[in-house]
Amino acid sequence: MELPVNLMFVAEGEEELGSAHLIDFVRDRVGKLSRADACLAPGASQNINGEVSMSLGCKGVVEFELVCSGEKWGRGPTERAIHSSYAAIVESPVWRLIHALASMTDPADPTRVLVEGFYDNVAPPTPEDLELVDKLAQRLDEEALRKVLGVKHFYRDLHGRDLLLKALYTTTLNIQGIYGGYTGPLVKTVLPEKASAKLESRLIANQTTKETVEKIRRHLDRHGYTDIQILEYEGQNAADDWSRTSPKAGIVQATIQAYRDFGFDPLVWPYSLGSSPQYMFTKEPLKLPFISAGIGHGARAHAPDEYYVIEGNERVRGLADAEKFYVWLLSKYSNTNLK
Amino acid sequence: MELPVNLMFVAEGEEELGSAHLIDFVRDRVGKLSRADACLAPGASQNINGEVSMSLGCKGVVEFELVCSGEKWGRGPTERAIHSSYAAIVESPVWRLIHALASMTDPADPTRVLVEGFYDNVAPPTPEDLELVDKLAQRLDEEALRKVLGVKHFYRDLHGRDLLLKALYTTTLNIQGIYGGYTGPLVKTVLPEKASAKLESRLIANQTTKETVEKIRRHLDRHGYTDIQILEYEGQNAADDWSRTSPKAGIVQATIQAYRDFGFDPLVWPYSLGSSPQYMFTKEPLKLPFISAGIGHGARAHAPDEYYVIEGNERVRGLADAEKFYVWLLSKYSNTNLK
Incomplete structure (x- = not known):
């Protein structure tokens, strides 16, 4: 069987050391990498309640x-x-x-x-951003976030849309x-x-x-x-640097569709509050859309006891389902003329 | 031979641990200690150039x-x-x-x-204090002090009397x-x-x-x-607490005379910039004059390589001379009706 898309893998093994050489890797392979249509960083996006999310960039x-x-x-x-x-x-x-x-x-x-x-x-939020923020505001579990962080009050006790706008902008x-x-x-x-x-x-x-x-x-x-x-x-x-990928990008739409096909309604963040070297792919000279997504659950990133769930249970999916999701997502991306 | 004064010794071995129990010691022996006329804390006051000093208290x-x-x-x-x-x-x-x-x-x-x-x-400086400050200002080696401290400029480049007034008050x-x-x-x-x-x-x-x-x-x-x-x-x-002993106190005058008899013109500080538990003796209920003085040289107080010069040389006196000085000081104190 033939893959419906071509794949190039960038395997970055230096994240915990600050990805100091990723920029060199990208710079030296601009010719090859510029033939890509989009970047997908597979991630275990399910939280402990099973909800999936995706971020269209980062600060x-x-x-x-x-x-x-x-x-x-x-x-x-x-x-x-x-x-x-x-x-x-x-x-x-x-x-x-x-x-x-x-x-x-x-x-x-x-x-x-x-x-x-x-x-x-x-930059102020775009109309597209505001749409995402409004949707997020309806579903954001502030109480759970406060609990996880050990924070009793957010800034000026903002919540909902106001809290998200303050956090993001x-x-x-x-x-x-x-x-x-x-x-x-x-x-x-x-x-x-x-x-x-x-x-x-x-x-x-x-x-x-x-x-x-x-x-x-x-x-x-x-x-x-x-x-x-x-x-x-x-x-x-x-x-x-910061990174942005438009919600209209084909890879974003394909991911949302794939999530829905798997029974999920994803939380779509215009970008994450954290930072990562995404910009190396989304800015000049590559200018690729970049999405991090995936089902499955893992947590404690960067900590010595970072984990990833292999078997899954009634709330979070295991590795086998995560693999099936990526296959489905690639197939969506190839079929729907979203490139 | 009979001593011309009575002596009581307070041996404090806990200075490096903060003298936490000295106050209990004093409190429990108020009756005995109140029979004293003055306190003398023997010290190696000679600096590296041989100059002697004394402080009539502390901050x-x-x-x-x-x-x-x-x-x-x-x-x-x-x-x-x-x-x-x-x-x-x-x-x-x-x-x-x-x-x-x-x-x-x-x-x-x-x-x-x-x-x-x-x-x-x-409290502003007393006329007695100002007299001492004026004398100190004439002899204070500011350059040497800056060098020892590793300080290029004192506050607002003050010097002499102004520097001393700022330091002390x-x-x-x-x-x-x-x-x-x-x-x-x-x-x-x-x-x-x-x-x-x-x-x-x-x-x-x-x-x-x-x-x-x-x-x-x-x-x-x-x-x-x-x-x-x-x-x-x-x-x-x-x-x-801070501590003050009047320059007029007999023990102060006896010490100055003893220093002079040994060929020294002492630097007399109204009080030292540092702090110590002198107040336990100089305030209620004992209210004793307290002086720290002595010839001989030692330095690096509290440091692991604190030292005391035993033999002496052309600039600083050794232990034998220091002992003779204390004998001379006690004899001065008993003879001159300074109590």
Whole structure:
């Protein structure tokens, strides 16, 4: 029997290390890959209740670290922490970092970023997006999400459509971690020479990772924090562009049809809140539609106890059904003139 | 031969553990200790150039930790760090702590504390103090101090008398350390559930440790941070009262005379910038004058390689000379009717 479509496989085995070389792989095979019509990343999309979902893209992300050190500043302790009895006459890089950070967000609502132009280029939702959001809002199990996350209240207790719009169409400035000075048990009378904060921003179409870092740099400079360093981690998966695939793309329609044929009504996200290197396929030069979908259940991605269900039960399908689904999906895609 | 004074020894072997039980020792022996006229803490006061010094007291200190957690707040992640893709709709205890801290000091000069009433009760220098400060200003080797500390600039490049007045008569709000979320190498896309800052304030006469913590609490509450916890570490040397001994006290005058008899012109500090449990002897109920003095050289206090010079050389005296000095000092004290 002949396959109704041609298949090219991209097997990426470096995800847990940040997919540092995927961009090289794609760049070196542009000729071959550009002959494709669409990308399908098989995934176990069923949640614990058996519901299936699909995301037509993802947010971008840019991660960086802000470091305030006496060494760069030229004030405060420059070499090592000193005895804190000198705090009356020696300035503190930790306080400096705190005020630099505090200047970047609204004290009354730190999800509101005050960095000049931070929200420029954030594309508003398209009519297509809004349609998907409306549908999602009717089915989103907020209570289950809060429970899984261990979160009692979402931002301003938003829910439904408002919650989804905030989640999907707001860029973020999140602090992943902060550290400096003595962090062991109890207390220690030192005045530290340095403090750091690990930050990240999730990017919406049409933002770029570059512009975000540049705006942070400009903000720091304008507030007099020219000495505060921005450490970037290039080639370490600390930056991914956003990705979008139109709901009208053939592979999307074929996937929805295949889901329905298997008895599912999929939750269709305009894009996921997380980030991945999809953009390598969806942007220049390949510009392919990209969909991640599949039945079956797995979870705890990236964790040491990540799992995938092989046998299935009354709620989630096993590996055999997942395989059948992909066959069906490929057949749909070839039959329905959706390319 | 009979001693010209009576001696009582208090041997404190718990300093490195925070002298947690010294207060009990003193309390249980008030009757006996109150028969004393003065306290002498023998110390190796010679610096590396051979200069001797003495401090007529010390600053107080109060140390505490501010903790902002989603658990107490009721917002943000409450149990563990969550994936930072949710930062658009889940609030951040780290940002909250940063803004709470930032509200406490002046962004343009974080040595200026904005907590209401923070400088209340700070006694201005007495005329006696100012005399000592003027003398110190003439001899203080600022360049050497900067070098030892690894500090290129003191606060606002003050020097001489202004530097000393700032050092001695300003209470501080120092951050010993700050931590929260992911603090390992590179970056990690998490939204942390908690962040902490270890703080400390050095106290001037007539401040109390209690009032300082109360003011911080009131400040947090007034700014809406009622959920932010203040952890105190009682019985862990996280709080010491300040101590003062008058330059006119007999033991002070005897010490200065003894120093001079040995060929030294001492640097007399109205009090040291650091803190110690002297107040247990100088305040109610004992109210004894307390002086720490002695020739000889040692350094790296509290460090594993703390040392004391036994033999001496052309710059610093050895143990035998130090012993002779104490004998001479006791004899001075008994002879000169200084009690």
